[in-house]
Amino acid sequence: MSEFSDLLSSYIDEKEIKVYSLLEYCNLDRSTMYKIINGKRNPTSEAVFQKIAEFLHLTPVEYRKFKEAYLISKIGKDLYYKRKYTEKYLVDFPKNFSGEPVLFLDDLRKMKDENEYKADRARQASGNTSGCAVVSTHLELNHLLYYMISSETQKTSGKIALLLQPDYGFLLNMLSSLKPAGKLKIEHTFCISKTNQMTENHEIYNLMYLNKILPLYFSSLDYHPYYFYEDIFSHYYSMNGLSCMVLTSEFAITCNSEYTMGIFYKDPAVVSMLWSLYNSYQDKCQPLFYAADYLSMDGNDFDSPIYKEAPSYVLQPEACMVPFVDRQILDAAIVPEFPDRETAIGQMEALLHVNQAKMENGVCNVYFTKRGLADFAAKGLIKEIPEHFYRPLTVKERIRLMERILPCCRNGNYRLLKKPLNQLSDNLHLCVNNNFGYLLFNNIHNRTICLIINEASILTTFIDYLSSLDDSGLYTAEETTEFVYTLICELKKQK
Known part of the structure; x- marks a missing residue:
């Protein structure tokens, strides 16, 4: 049996369809129709599928489910969902860009009130004399990233490096809204799937990542993505410690792939070492695009x-x-x-x-x-x-x-x-x-x-x-x- 034949059988039972009448309407022989009903073969053509659907008198919702089951039985579930997501990506491609920054203020409001945020920022960025600080919540991580990147955008010649997947909405929204005072180069290294892995919601990771980073190109930033091939699940979503990194010329953060904990560094020697580590990784990667x-x-x-x-x-x-x-x-x-x-x-x-x-x-x-x-x-x-x-x-x-x-x-x-x-x-x-x-x-x-x-x-x-x-x-x-x-x-x- 297949998903299509299961659905066809249920519709035949629910609607009390006589199989003989159905096969006559579709101009099929008895053997072929029963093979279709029992999942031993698919409808011989799109026209045959349409004839079956017509005879069943399906509602719009029923027809959509029936058509989806037919296509899945015809080309396979993985290929069906990959094509559907590709279609969604193309249809949803942004229609225009007003030039207004991407709003991420809702994320900022979720942090803390403004005064407490300023106090936290000052304490974390300059009050700690040890050269590093523990980051124990997603909120703290957002605080520090906002401070690091805001500081870097004020420089005549700034630089930012990211070693993480393009799934950190707060960070990417913040970057795409930047209006640097001088030159600002953003380098981003991340893992993509050579086999077009999909999420549980049938989204192709590679296209989903492409959708996330395009606003940086739309915003006319000096953005350079690099890629390496790896199993995305095992590389980023298993027990890999502080596998992500964000660097500026003065500061660095290493964190886990859930962006809920990490370590903030401001010691110049440590920041320099992490930049060297990032560059060694990037040397093994390829540019994802040329703009x-x-x-x-x-x-x-x-x-x-x-x-x-x-x-x-x-x-x-x-x-x-x-x-x-x-x-x-x-x-x-x-x-x-x-x-x-x-x-x-x-x-x-x-x-x-x-x-x-x-x-x-x-x-x-x-x-x-x-x-x-x-x-x-x-x-x-x-x-x-x-x-x-x-x-x-x-x-x-x-x-x-x-x-x-x-x-x-x-x-x-x-x-x-x-x-x-x-x-x-x-x-x-x-x-x-x-x-x-x-x-x-x-x-x-x-x-x-x-x-x-x-x-x-x-x-x-x-x-x-x-x-x-x-x-x-x-x-x-x-x-x-x-x-x-x-x-x-x-x-x-x-x-």
Whole structure:
């Protein structure tokens, strides 16, 4: 028996369904239907599953449970929940960033009243003459971290190092809200799972950690994460003593992975030794991401894989228009202030010509939303390109680009997204293949950041999810073509 067959059997009993009527409605032979009911085989297709569900007259709640059980029986529980969490991650990707600091005041209020907090901070930071102090509660730990990091942000050239998992909400929220007085470099080393371990709530640790650290990039901080592979449970959640560490130029804390106890150090020799220990660990690790400005006014390297690597999948709100931009549009739309404008336009033209051929030859699958394409048709803005580099495209230019993507729509490489991905954030652009990938988004200063993924399991997670999308999550080639053509006709009426 399987979860699906158990649920099917219970529905048949509860609703007093006659199996003969069910198999006739589904156009199945008796043997096949009984094998499905007894868990010896799965429905032969999605269409057969839908026919069974229709005949059972399920409520919306019952149908959701039935569909989930069917998919689990089809692909396995682990893979099902990994794809569901990946989908949730993509749908929940933050839609905008106001530039306001992440609020962590509720955590501060939970500590103690302000006067007592100041007294504690002064006593812990400077009153202790031994060079170290015992930290016995989560509250005390938060006090000291707030003091350490606040002090470091006032320096002309500050530095912070973290050796802990990205699961310390108070600390990460505090860091993402910082506005340093000078330069502040944040280095973060943590463990990720090579096998995509999941929490008890079916969350993929690696994506959950990615979600936790992204606000530091959005806040435009000088943040550098490093990773090493290990079993997350055994490394951080077993009996490993004071396995976590937070360092600044003057202070250090070592603590347990529950962040409930530790030791605070201010002796320069001890702090220096812990920095040496941290650096020795980091030397054995790899950068998780490389952050780069996309089309920076400081100059561009068009030999970068950002521009030249062909993605297998592109997921973004609007259709991928960039490869179909021609020299005429570049000459007319790119602002005069673009660095080394004529040379850059020549490089862009050559690069776009190559990428257009890749798109037309079906190398890449592009998934986008009706909302995003309609927004392009209305405004003439390509979200992948920072607005200050070009003027909005004219109606004529918009029509020309949309006509150029029609062949890609007809051959099924450009597809519109259905629920839930049709609610994709306007701030998310994901491009991946088996060896390379990046996230493109705007930070709080409206600078377009390209976060190059440097770790294989994250790429694998995205590739697996995107390659599994089918007609249940995508409009057909014909439906996509019809929508694009309708927008083109509407624009032609404006000319």
